[in-house]
Amino acid sequence: MKTRIELDDNIYNKKVKEESVSKIVGLTKEIVEEISKEKDEPKWVLDIRLKALDYFNKLPMPNWGPDLSMLNLDEISTYVKRGINTSDKWEDVPEEIKNVFDKLGIPEAEKKSLAGVGAQFDSEMVYHKVQDDLKKQGVIYCNFDTAIKEYPDLVKEYFTKAVPIMDHKFIALHYALFSGGSFVYIPKGVHLDNPLQSYFRLNSKGAGQFEHTLIIVEEDSYLEFIEGCSAPGYNTLNLHAGCVELFVKKNALLRFSTIENWSKNMLNLNTKKAYVDENGKIEWIMGSFGSKISMLYPMSILEDNAKCEMTQLSFAGKGQNLDTGLKVVCNGKNTSTVVNSKSISKDGGICTFRSNVLVNKKASNSKLSLSCESLMLDSISRSDTIPSCTILNDDTIFSHEAKIGKISDDTIFYLMSRGLSEEEAKSIIVRGFAEPISKVFPVEYAVEMNRLINMELEGTIG
Amino acid sequence: MLVIKNLYAKAKDGKEILKGLDLEIKKGEIHVIMGPNGSGKSTLSNVILNNPKYEITSGEIYFENELINNLKTNEIAKKGIFMSFQTPVEVEGVKISEFLKTAKNSISDERVNLFKFITNLEENMDKLSIKKDFINRELNVGFSGGEKKKNEILQLLTLNPKLAILDETDSGLDIDAIKVVSNGINLFKNENNSVIIITHNAKILENLKVDYVHVLVNGKIIKTGDSSLAKEIEENGYSKYLK
Incomplete structure (x- = not known):
C-alpha cells in the first residue's frame, strides 16, 4: 500500500530544474519597486503596491486563528520570475513545465472541451487560451498582469474595490507583491456553457504566490470558473496569499469552484470576496485537501434578492490545520444563503469551520441555513464549529446545524x-x-x- | 464444509457466551439453530465471521478443512462465508450498486466482468421482484424492515457464497419479510452450498427443506433433530430444555 502512495506522490512531486530562475529574497520598498519595474507597470499600480507594503509593515499578525508564528517572511523568496512570457499556444510552453502539466492532466482537461485554460506556473502565466468564439462574444479571459496593460479602465474600476488593501496583514502583503492570476470579464447577457479553468501551481522552493483573480460577470450573464491549486512537496515553508475579487451583477450567476491540494508545508492564507447585486447568485464550491495551515473564509455581500450557496469539503490529515468557513453580509431584502460544509479529520488533523453572518436592518425577510457535518476517523483528530451571527432585523430566518460523528465499528x-x-x-x-x-x-x-x-x-x- | 469444535467465546466486555459448542455442516445441507433469548445465537454467527467485538477463548472453527479462527472478517468472506444481518447498518452516500460491485470484486480472485455482473444482478433483482431503481438507493438508508431483508438476500444471491448464515433472531419479523427470506434461501440453495438459519421462529422454515435442527441453550447445542424438532419447539417452547 505504501508504495502506491509514493508512486502517486511522485506524480505531484515532479520538480523542474530550478536553473535560470532569479529569486528576490526578503521584502523592502526596493524589491516592490523592482517587481513593478520588471512588469513595466503604470505608476498607479506601483502606488498601490507601496501603500500596501506600508500597511503590511503596520498591521498586526492575526492572532484569533491557527498559530502562524512559524512563518518567517525573510526566508521566503517572494517572487520568482522564469523569464517566460504568456503564450496561448501549448507548443510554446517550455518542455519541462509542459511535463509537469502533462502529469497533472491539464491538457487532457482542455481536450474535454473546457472553454479556456489558464495555468500559472510560479508567478507568471505561461499558458493561456480562450476559444475564439468566446472572444467574439466579448469575453475577456487573460493573465491579470496583461489585463492591467490592455484593459486599464476596467481593472481600475474594480481592482481593490472588493477586497481593500488594508483588510488584513496578508492581504496587504498580497497587494505589495501580487503577480499573475486571472482576469475575466463576461459582458451583459452572455451565458458560458463551458467552465473557464485556471490552474495555480507553486513550484519553486520557498516561493510565495500572490496571484490576483478579478472576475466581473455583467447583468444576466452566467459563468463557471474553476481554479485548482497544487504545489509539489518541498521542505521549506511556503506561503500562498492570493486574492479573489468577484463582481456578480444583477440577475447574473457565478459558480466559483476551487480544489486546493497544496503540499503539506504550505500556508494557505487566501482572501476571497464577492459582491452580488440584485437577484444575482454566487455559488462557492470548495475542496481543501492540502496545506499545513489554511485560513479561508470567502465573503459574500448580498443585495436585494441575492443568493449565496456554499458547498465545502475539507480533509485534514497529520499536521494539518484547515480553518475554513465563510462570511456573509446581507444588505438587501429577501436574500438567501445556503451552506453545506463537511469535514473529515484523521491522524491528529484539525478541521475548523467558522462562520460569520451579519444581517443588516434593511435586509428584511432574509433566509440563512447553515449545516456543518464532521467525521473523525480516530480519537486524536479534532473538529470544531465556531459560528458567529448578528441579525439586526426581526424577520430573518436563521438556522445552524452542526453534527460530529465517528465511523462505527x-x-x-x-x-x-x-x-x-x-x-x-x-x-x-x-x-x-x-x-x-x-x-x-x-x-x-x-x-x-x-x-x-x-x-x-x-x-x-x- | 464447516466444522466447529468445542468453541468457547466471550464478548469483549468479558462475559462468556459460547461454552463448548460443537457443530458440523456438510455440503448441500440446511441447518437451523434455535434457542431462547441470550442462548448465544447471534454470538455464534458473529464469532464465525470474527467480529472484533467478540473473542474466541478456546476451540476451533474450520472451513473446508482450514482453521479460520484468526482470519479477518473480509478474509473469511473471501473464503466463501456470508452472513445476513438481523439489522443491517445504514451507510450514507453509498449506492447499493456501487457497494455490490465493490464487494463482488473484493471476494473474487479476478476482476469481475462488468457486463456479467450487471446481467446477473438484474436476474437476481427480477427473481426477488426488486424494482430497477432500488440499487440506486443509498445502502439501507431509510429502508423498511422488509426492504433491508430484500437487500440482504440480494447481496446473498449476488455474492453467491459457499455457506450462508442467516441471522433471523428477531421474532418480530413480519410475514412479508419471512417470505423474502425463505424464498431467497430457495433461490440460493443448491447441492454445492450450505445454509445456517439462526432463528427462534419456526414460520421461516415452512417452505424450506431443512436437514437438521439444533437447540442452543446456554452456549451449547443440547439437542439435534430433524425438522419435526422445530415444530415441537414452536408448540411447546424451550421450557423443557431449560434447567
Missing part, C-alpha cells in the same frame, strides 16, 4: 463481512460521507477528489 464489520478490507470499508464510508459534496464538483475534480480520499486513507490503517 458495526458499519466496518458489516462492510468487511461482504469482503471489503478495513481500508476499503473506511474509504467507502468516507466517500459516502463526502458524496453529497463531491457530486457538486466539476466531474474531473470529483474523480480526482475520490482518488485523493483513497490516497489519504491508504497506509493509515494498521
Whole structure:
C-alpha cells in the first residue's frame, strides 16, 4: 500500500530544474519597486503596491486563528520570475513545465472541451487560451498582469474595490507583491456553457504566490470558473496569499469552484470576496485537501434578492490545520444563503469551520441555513464549529446545524463481512460521507477528489 | 464444509457466551439453530465471521478443512462465508450498486466482468421482484424492515457464497419479510452450498427443506433433530430444555 502512495506522490512531486530562475529574497520598498519595474507597470499600480507594503509593515499578525508564528517572511523568496512570457499556444510552453502539466492532466482537461485554460506556473502565466468564439462574444479571459496593460479602465474600476488593501496583514502583503492570476470579464447577457479553468501551481522552493483573480460577470450573464491549486512537496515553508475579487451583477450567476491540494508545508492564507447585486447568485464550491495551515473564509455581500450557496469539503490529515468557513453580509431584502460544509479529520488533523453572518436592518425577510457535518476517523483528530451571527432585523430566518460523528465499528464489520478490507470499508464510508459534496464538483475534480480520499486513507490503517 | 469444535467465546466486555459448542455442516445441507433469548445465537454467527467485538477463548472453527479462527472478517468472506444481518447498518452516500460491485470484486480472485455482473444482478433483482431503481438507493438508508431483508438476500444471491448464515433472531419479523427470506434461501440453495438459519421462529422454515435442527441453550447445542424438532419447539417452547 505504501508504495502506491509514493508512486502517486511522485506524480505531484515532479520538480523542474530550478536553473535560470532569479529569486528576490526578503521584502523592502526596493524589491516592490523592482517587481513593478520588471512588469513595466503604470505608476498607479506601483502606488498601490507601496501603500500596501506600508500597511503590511503596520498591521498586526492575526492572532484569533491557527498559530502562524512559524512563518518567517525573510526566508521566503517572494517572487520568482522564469523569464517566460504568456503564450496561448501549448507548443510554446517550455518542455519541462509542459511535463509537469502533462502529469497533472491539464491538457487532457482542455481536450474535454473546457472553454479556456489558464495555468500559472510560479508567478507568471505561461499558458493561456480562450476559444475564439468566446472572444467574439466579448469575453475577456487573460493573465491579470496583461489585463492591467490592455484593459486599464476596467481593472481600475474594480481592482481593490472588493477586497481593500488594508483588510488584513496578508492581504496587504498580497497587494505589495501580487503577480499573475486571472482576469475575466463576461459582458451583459452572455451565458458560458463551458467552465473557464485556471490552474495555480507553486513550484519553486520557498516561493510565495500572490496571484490576483478579478472576475466581473455583467447583468444576466452566467459563468463557471474553476481554479485548482497544487504545489509539489518541498521542505521549506511556503506561503500562498492570493486574492479573489468577484463582481456578480444583477440577475447574473457565478459558480466559483476551487480544489486546493497544496503540499503539506504550505500556508494557505487566501482572501476571497464577492459582491452580488440584485437577484444575482454566487455559488462557492470548495475542496481543501492540502496545506499545513489554511485560513479561508470567502465573503459574500448580498443585495436585494441575492443568493449565496456554499458547498465545502475539507480533509485534514497529520499536521494539518484547515480553518475554513465563510462570511456573509446581507444588505438587501429577501436574500438567501445556503451552506453545506463537511469535514473529515484523521491522524491528529484539525478541521475548523467558522462562520460569520451579519444581517443588516434593511435586509428584511432574509433566509440563512447553515449545516456543518464532521467525521473523525480516530480519537486524536479534532473538529470544531465556531459560528458567529448578528441579525439586526426581526424577520430573518436563521438556522445552524452542526453534527460530529465517528465511523462505527458495526458499519466496518458489516462492510468487511461482504469482503471489503478495513481500508476499503473506511474509504467507502468516507466517500459516502463526502458524496453529497463531491457530486457538486466539476466531474474531473470529483474523480480526482475520490482518488485523493483513497490516497489519504491508504497506509493509515494498521 | 464447516466444522466447529468445542468453541468457547466471550464478548469483549468479558462475559462468556459460547461454552463448548460443537457443530458440523456438510455440503448441500440446511441447518437451523434455535434457542431462547441470550442462548448465544447471534454470538455464534458473529464469532464465525470474527467480529472484533467478540473473542474466541478456546476451540476451533474450520472451513473446508482450514482453521479460520484468526482470519479477518473480509478474509473469511473471501473464503466463501456470508452472513445476513438481523439489522443491517445504514451507510450514507453509498449506492447499493456501487457497494455490490465493490464487494463482488473484493471476494473474487479476478476482476469481475462488468457486463456479467450487471446481467446477473438484474436476474437476481427480477427473481426477488426488486424494482430497477432500488440499487440506486443509498445502502439501507431509510429502508423498511422488509426492504433491508430484500437487500440482504440480494447481496446473498449476488455474492453467491459457499455457506450462508442467516441471522433471523428477531421474532418480530413480519410475514412479508419471512417470505423474502425463505424464498431467497430457495433461490440460493443448491447441492454445492450450505445454509445456517439462526432463528427462534419456526414460520421461516415452512417452505424450506431443512436437514437438521439444533437447540442452543446456554452456549451449547443440547439437542439435534430433524425438522419435526422445530415444530415441537414452536408448540411447546424451550421450557423443557431449560434447567
